[in-house]
Amino acid sequence: MKKYVVYIILLLSAGMTSNVSAQVPVLNSYSPAEATVYLDFDGAEVEGTIWNEQGKIEAAPSGLGPASITWIYKIIADHFKLFNLNITTDPAVYQRAPVHQRTRIIITPDGSWWGPATGVSAIGSFVWGDDTPAFVFTNALTDNPSFIAAAATHQIGHTLGLQHQSVYDSYGAMITELSGGESNIFSNQAPLMGIPFYKQAVWKDGHPSTGARNIQSDTAAIAGAPNYIGYRKTTDTDISTENGIKIERQDRSCISLISSGDYSFRLFDISGRLLTQGMLKPGFNEIRTNPASTGVLVLQWSGEFGSGSQKIIH
Amino acid sequence: MHILKTFLSSICLLFSLLLSAQQKEPPSDLPYSNKIELSNQALESLFKASGHISIELAPGFLLEGKIQNKSDHGNSVTSLLVKVDSRPGGMLSISRYKDPKGNIFYAGHLLKLHETEGMMLVERDQHYYFIETQQRFLVAE
Numbered sequence: 242m243k244k245y246v247v248y249i250i251l252l253l254s255a256g257m258t259s260n261v262s263a264q265v266p267v268l269n270s271y272s273p274a275e276a277t278v279y280l281d282f283d284g285a286e287v288e289g290t291i292w293n294e295q296g297k298i299e300a301a302p303s304g305l306g307p308a309s310i311t312w313i314y315k316i317i318a319d320h321f322k323l324f325n326l327n328i329t330t331d332p333a334v335y336q337r338a339p340v341h342q343r344t345r346i347i348i349t350p351d352g353s354w355w356g357p358a359t360g361v362s363a364i365g366s367f368v369w370g371d372d373t374p375a376f377v378f379t380n381a382l383t384d385n386p387s388f389i390a391a392a393a394t395h396q397i398g399h400t401l402g403l404q405h406q407s408v409y410d411s412y413g414a415m416i417t418e419l420s421g422g423e424s425n426i427f428s429n430q431a432p433l434m435g436i437p438f439y440k441q442a443v444w445k446d447g448h449p450s451t452g453a454r455n456i457q458s459d460t461a462a463i464a465g466a467p468n469y470i471g472y473r474k475t476t477d478t479d480i481s482t483e484n485g486i487k488i489e490r491q492d493r494s495c496i497s498l499i500s501s502g503d504y505s506f507r508l509f510d511i512s513g514r515l516l517t518q519g520m521l522k523p524g525f526n527e528i529r530t531n532p533a534s535t536g537v538l539v540l541q542w543s544g545e546f547g548s549g550s551q552k553i554i555h
Numbered sequence: 556m557h558i559l560k561t562f563l564s565s566i567c568l569l570f571s572l573l574l575s576a577q578q579k580e581p582p583s584d585l586p587y588s589n590k591i592e593l594s595n596q597a598l599e600s601l602f603k604a605s606g607h608i609s610i611e612l613a614p615g616f617l618l619e620g621k622i623q624n625k626s627d628h629g630n631s632v633t634s635l636l637v638k639v640d641s642r643p644g645g646m647l648s649i650s651r652y653k654d655p656k657g658n659i660f661y662a663g664h665l666l667k668l669h670e671t672e673g674m675m676l677v678e679r680d681q682h683y684y685f686i687e688t689q690q691r692f693l694v695a696e
Contacts, residue, residue: 289624340628358696371634
């Protein structure tokens with residue numbers, strides 16, 4: 242009888258163990274891409290990396306359910322939808338990806354081995370080729386899926402070589418290393434490479450932590466050397482329905498949009514008066530508008546992937 | 556007199572051109588406090604070593620330590636992790652990547668976690684350098 246009880250307990254525990262890994266839904270944001278970011282939710286043992294000064298790290302499973310994982314994945318995938326990059330929860334996809342174009346983000350509750358932080362990563366490790374992972378510590382993020390997604394995107398940005406987006410005074414002295422979007426008080430946006438938790442988090446062109454004289458275009462840095470990821474072709478993205486332009490957000494002084502290529506644009510009011518014009522570059526763009534220009538505006542664009550127009554209620 | 560002035564001006568111009576040509580570009584866009592140029596031979600010798608190593612990577616820059624991990628990732632990338640005795644507690648992580656044309660590249664870091672300074676291997680014009688920089692530019696939260 243005792244033998245059967247032990248057998249049943251073993252069976253049950255095996256079932257529970259397989260259930261933990263079975264809880265992670267298999268998701269891929271862009272399967273044609275070779276470059277891969279693997280979101281590892283089900284725990285990991287890390288050895289033989291720069292993180293292992295004190296020996297092996299046993300990262301516990303995140304404990305997040307399928308709904309939370311899918312929510313987190315969708316937010317992260319949305320941040321990277323411009324790029325020729327696959328966000329996956331499938332370890333097999335990660336293993337098949339080129340070793341110098343992949344990274345693993347371990348999403349785990351406890352980061353006490355590192356210290357008080359929401360995550361940590363080695364800048365540029367995406368191309369190191371040695372499978373150095375990055376970490377997101379969910380306890381420090383109160384297990385909030387939106388915070389976890391923002392923190393994971395931030396850490397992925399680091400692995401892709403991005404520094405923090407910082408704020409400097411007019412003399413070039415750093416005010417804060419992590420920008421929370423203070424530079425425009427009318428905007429509800431904050432840089433993903435700053436503090437991305439309390440406002441709408443976006444990729445930015447700004448001054449990185451390496452100095453006030455430097456400019457870091459987050460999108461250009463992700464797509465370009467040494468990652469060589471590039472952008473998705475227009476037809477492959479969900480922004481193709483808008484002829485390559487997708488309005489992300491607008492407020493009284495700014496229209497934020499994502500462009501799939503180089504376009505010239507013109508912004509008119511409803512009476513056909515030209516308000517502003519200029520160029521859009523691939524990636525994230527902002528068009529400054531006069532807060533007094535209210536009502537219906539019309540954005541027209543023309544460029545390498547065609548032309549189009551869109552009405553905007555301002 | 557006029558010819559002499561022109562001649563001297565030309566010499567000055569030539570000299571300044573030569574000087575500017577000799578000034579190399581900095582090896583990295585990151586701010587750094589020190590740089591050490593490494594030979595490809597020294598880097599290559601790291602990947603041939605096993606167990607305890609003692610290699611002079613550059614004049615006056617002796618790397619002593621123990622290989623903790625050596626791994627091959629496919630056919631093209633070999634990675635080394637060395638616990639460095641000459642910088643106590645430090646870890647050298649270095650990878651050697653061979654592209655499909657047979658060109659060899661290296662990437663690496665010498666870090667001790669939570670220190671303020673770290674070293675990063677950078678390449679500029681086919682020369683490799685270890686630059687000493689603030690660790691917050693190498694490891695970030």
